[in-house]
Amino acid sequence: MMEITSVQGDITEQAVDAVVNAANSSLLGGGGVDGAIHRKGGPEILAACRALRASHYGKGLATGRAVATTAGRLPARWVIHTVGPRYAAGEPGRAELLASCYRESLRVADELGARTVAVPAVSTGIYGWPVRDAARIALRTVQEVALGTESQVVEVRFVLFGGEAFEVFESVRRELG
Numbered sequence: 001m002m003e004i005t006s007v008q009g010d011i012t013e014q015a016v017d018a019v020v021n022a023a024n025s026s027l028l029g030g031g032g033v034d035g036a037i038h039r040k041g042g043p044e045i046l047a048a049c050r051a052l053r054a055s056h057y058g059k060g061l062a063t064g065r066a067v068a069t070t071a072g073r074l075p076a077r078w079v080i081h082t083v084g085p086r087y088a089a090g091e092p093g094r095a096e097l098l099a100s101c102y103r104e105s106l107r108v109a110d111e112l113g114a115r116t117v118a119v120p121a122v123s124t125g126i127y128g129w130p131v132r133d134a135a136r137i138a139l140r141t142v143q144e145v146a147l148g149t150e151s152q153v154v155e156v157r158f159v160l161f162g163g164e165a166f167e168v169f170e171s172v173r174r175e176l177g
């Protein structure tokens, strides 16, 4: 049984097996949640990202994909880096890419043997996605994964940074039932 929960807080402080990072395709760090994860997790994460770039992802990680590294000094054991799409109104294909971020991240989490996973609101910061729309896509996708697969993951915890984003997520959760 996969339970979906949500909290207001900082994803770098979550005591879970894996935290999902809203990375960019370079995997070499950025702002927002990415910056916070690298700052708190320390240089080990960046070193692992550089190694991934050198070995498998010479051109970077494609949008909608996910890949794991160590979590360095974070309480979590792994960071799962995923690349969200930038928001562009009127381009419906982008919603599928955002959904893919959650599906792929949870697939990687299951492969790792993670049981608890914290996820941020991918693409809702620098990439400009309206929170309510992103929350619908995120929650629907995770609900589908929870129903449709045999995963070892028992908790997917949405971690919303601000009170406003948290309220929006809660209201979308009620709406989706």
Ligand code: ADP
Pocket (backbone or CB within 6 Å): 009, 010, 011, 012, 022, 023, 031, 032, 033, 034, 036, 084, 120, 121, 122, 123, 124, 125, 126, 127, 128, 129, 159, 160, 161, 162, 165
């Ligand atoms: P993106 O480039 O995918 O938009 P951002 O990191 O800019 O990624 O933003 C994604 C979401 O993560 C935003 O809602 C932002 O407020 C939130 N965020 C930023 N820092 C943290 C953090 N430490 N923990 C959880 N969420 C965070």
